[in-house]
Amino acid sequence: MWALAGRALAPWAAGAARLLPPCPRHAGVLEPGVACRLFSAAELKEKPDMSRFPVEDIRNFSIIAHVDHGKSTLADRLLELTGTIDKTQKNKQVLDKLQVERERGITVKAQTASLFYSFGGKQYLLNLIDTPGHVDFSYEVSRSLSACQGVLLVVDANEGIQAQTVANFFLAFEAQLSVIPVINKIDLKNADPERVGKQIEKVFDIPSEECIKISAKLGTNVDSVLQAVIERIPPPKVHRANPLKALVFDSTFDQYRGVVASIALFDGMLSKGDKIVSAHTKKTYEVNQVGILNPNEQPTHKLYAGQVGFLIAGMKDVTEAQIGDTLYLHNHPVEPLPGFKSAKPMVFAGVYPIDQSEYNNLKSAIEKLTLNDSSVTVHRDSSLALGAGWRLGFLGLLHMEVFNQRLEQEYNASVILTTPTVPYKAVLSSAKLIKEYKEKEITIINPAQFPDKSKVTEYLEPVVLGTVITPTEYTGKIMELCQARRAIQKNMTFIDENRVMLKYLFPLNEIVVDFYDSLKSLSSGYASFDYEDAGYQTADLIKMDILLNGNIVEELVTVVHREKAYTVGKSICERLKDSLPRQLFEIAVQAAIGSKVIARETVKAYRKNVLAKCYGGDITRKMKLLKRQAEGKKKLRKIGNIEIPKNAFIKVLKTQPNK
Numbered sequence: 001m002w003a004l005a006g007r008a009l010a011p012w013a014a015g016a017a018r019l020l021p022p023c024p025r026h027a028g029v030l031e032p033g034v035a036c037r038l039f040s041a042a043e044l045k046e047k048p049d050m051s052r053f054p055v056e057d058i059r060n061f062s063i064i065a066h067v068d069h070g071k072s073t074l075a076d077r078l079l080e081l082t083g084t085i086d087k088t089q090k091n092k093q094v095l096d097k098l099q100v101e102r103e104r105g106i107t108v109k110a111q112t113a114s115l116f117y118s119f120g121g122k123q124y125l126l127n128l129i130d131t132p133g134h135v136d137f138s139y140e141v142s143r144s145l146s147a148c149q150g151v152l153l154v155v156d157a158n159e160g161i162q163a164q165t166v167a168n169f170f171l172a173f174e175a176q177l178s179v180i181p182v183i184n185k186i187d188l189k190n191a192d193p194e195r196v197g198k199q200i201e202k203v204f205d206i207p208s209e210e211c212i213k214i215s216a217k218l219g220t221n222v223d224s225v226l227q228a229v230i231e232r233i234p235p236p237k238v239h240r241a242n243p244l245k246a247l248v249f250d251s252t253f254d255q256y257r258g259v260v261a262s263i264a265l266f267d268g269m270l271s272k273g274d275k276i277v278s279a280h281t282k283k284t285y286e287v288n289q290v291g292i293l294n295p296n297e298q299p300t301h302k303l304y305a306g307q308v309g310f311l312i313a314g315m316k317d318v319t320e321a322q323i324g325d326t327l328y329l330h331n332h333p334v335e336p337l338p339g340f341k342s343a344k345p346m347v348f349a350g351v352y353p354i355d356q357s358e359y360n361n362l363k364s365a366i367e368k369l370t371l372n373d374s375s376v377t378v379h380r381d382s383s384l385a386l387g388a389g390w391r392l393g394f395l396g397l398l399h400m401e402v403f404n405q406r407l408e409q410e411y412n413a414s415v416i417l418t419t420p421t422v423p424y425k426a427v428l429s430s431a432k433l434i435k436e437y438k439e440k441e442i443t444i445i446n447p448a449q450f451p452d453k454s455k456v457t458e459y460l461e462p463v464v465l466g467t468v469i470t471p472t473e474y475t476g477k478i479m480e481l482c483q484a485r486r487a488i489q490k491n492m493t494f495i496d497e498n499r500v501m502l503k504y505l506f507p508l509n510e511i512v513v514d515f516y517d518s519l520k521s522l523s524s525g526y527a528s529f530d531y532e533d534a535g536y537q538t539a540d541l542i543k544m545d546i547l548l549n550g551n552i553v554e555e556l557v558t559v560v561h562r563e564k565a566y567t568v569g570k571s572i573c574e575r576l577k578d579s580l581p582r583q584l585f586e587i588a589v590q591a592a593i594g595s596k597v598i599a600r601e602t603v604k605a606y607r608k609n610v611l612a613k614c615y616g617g618d619i620t621r622k623m624k625l626l627k628r629q630a631e632g633k634k635k636l637r638k639i640g641n642i643e644i645p646k647n648a649f650i651k652v653l654k655t656q657p658n659k
């Protein structure tokens with residue numbers, strides 16, 4: 001741009017005066033000190049020269065917060081303020097690109113954007129990563145943090161510190177990142193930024209004067225956030241003179257171009273045409289394209305250490321671009337970066353094609369989607385009733401639903417999901433089983449394979465340390481709820497005179513399905529919840545079957561705590577009764593432990609005549625209705641002679657009793 005304007009780039013590039021020449025595109029439009037788009041359209045077409053940004057002028061940061069505290073809205077304002085996107089009313093959560101994110105109004109994937117910002121006579125490259133807030137996607141947050149030196153910790157000025165604020169703060173704190181507290185939504189009528197500032201000081205030991213008070217919605221004071229990013233977050237510690245060392249921190253699969261990897265350069269530089277090697281597979285590739293995300297892909301000539309961008313290098317197989325892999329130059333091997341701890345699945349569910357002829361399509365869809373969502377674990381599985389399929393591990397139920405929705409929306413794949421189960425363990429006593437499994441302590445991720453008590457010394461169930469933050473008036477009710485979920489209280493602290501933080505040790509299976517919903521409903525939406533893994537404890541567990549007219553429904557086999565067997569069994573039968581369409585004959589819905597039936601419901605016989613309302617003889621309308629009925633049948637699963645709509649399973653699972 002400066003060259004076009006008849007100015008030389010040299011003084012800036014040489015790091016001499018570092019004076020910022022006026023930007024011809026924005027001169028007179030933006031206020032001094034505020035940003036402008038650094039590169040002209042012509043330069044962007046020609047590919048921007050990223051060597052303009054020496055390491056000391058780069059800042060890599062994430063936005064972290066509790067759900068809905070305004071991360072994506074703040075990201076929109078930062079993109080606008082830096083001229084990365086034009087200012088329009090339509091900019092709503094621009095970085096939430098997935099259909100599932102737009103429909104649910106939540107972020108599920110971290111997204112990167114490179115921003116150019118002029119401040120104090122210098123031009124900076126700011127790499128921003130917007131992260132999800134919900135606990136089920138915290139793996140995205142921890143991965144994003146590995147490419148950053150600092151975070152913006154956004155807290156709602158009305159709601160104050162919530163459970164995920166605490167969890168995300170500690171992720172950043174443990175990664176030794178600079179934390180900039182940002183109190184958002186100060187425009188709200190009930191906003192109390194002073195109170196929230198005091199909470200931040202008390203809980204995180206950050207002086208309240210360090211909090212930046214903004215309204216991301218209205219754009220109030222957002223420029224101070226950018227200035228704080230420059231002043232309070234250090235540049236990355238990297239060495240450009242060393243050979244290339246790049247971390248793959250995310251990747252997606254593109255039908256035409258193969259794998260598109262998001263990379264952070266820790267050392268060296270990378271250009272089109274370079275020969276690179278994956279430390280994981282040792283395969284060599286030639287780089288076809290490198291670039292930055294601005295926020296869409298913007299090819300560049302090179303990327304330099306300290307920068308974050310994307311890479312396309314002819315990786316055609318989804319297994320070739322592992323998240324956490326290190327890339328280096330051919331003939332210049334380096335010590336690989338530590339990568340990421342693999343995600344620890346909290347719930348497992350069986351996933352099967354509705355029709356076995358769809359098996360291969362579903363296999364390819366799952367492979368591509370797990371490349372983009374590496375927190376899902378995949379094991380092949382098969383069942384007599386459902387055929388060949390997989391047992392997938394998820395970080396929670398919302399994660400499972402989102403994955404299922406993405407399979408349908410992005411890959412047009414329709415699946416049957418079985419009852420989610422937490423990973424139980426059993427210490428075996430049967431010599432035969434020990435020989436079969438080749439170990440004494442086994443993890444059971446499929447309830448159908450739950451070993452009988454006679455072959456086991458003890459069962460173990462996973463436990464988590466849960467944090468509940470609530471206004472004090474709901475404390476009593478919440479304690480009752482936690483007790484009913486077999487939880488043991490560990491701690492209780494007041495974060496101010498109106499709010500309390502409770503810590504409980506929960507059996508994971510007690511919270512995984514509906515604890516969050518129960519907590520929200522009894523606190524009128526004010527309490528929040530987060531949890532972290534806390535190992536295993538001994539438990540009295542049994543396997544429960546659900547039967548329809550005497551046939552076991554494999555999707556609904558579940559493992560329960562003995563104390564809860566009756567309540568859970570009864571509730572599943574009731575829910576199943578409500579979600580099964582009536583059929584030509586009566587259906588007995590039963591819950592059984594071994595051969596003992598512990599609960600029963602009956603669905604009365606009935607026939608749905610879709611033509612009932614079709615008086616007269618409009619034959620095309622009749623044909624249409626019959627065709628629709630036939631299509632609907634494809635979405636049914638047959639057990640014996642009983643037809644079950646596939647969404648009936650999810651309905652049953654989602655509405656377990658308030659145990």
Ligand SMILES: Nc1nc2c(ncn2[C@@H]2O[C@H](COP(=O)(O)OP(=O)(O)OP(=O)(O)O)[C@@H](O)[C@H]2O)c(=O)[nH]1
Pocket residue numbers: 065066067068069070071072073074093105106107108131132133134184185186187188214215216217218
């Ligand atoms: N009044 C007001 N509302 C805001 C402000 N910032 C965000 N919001 C609203 O808060 C809601 C949540 O905002 P998001 O930006 O989606 O929150 P988020 O933290 O990205 O949400 P997740 O990604 O789902 O965790 C939206 O309805 C925003 O319009 C603000 O400064 N003032």
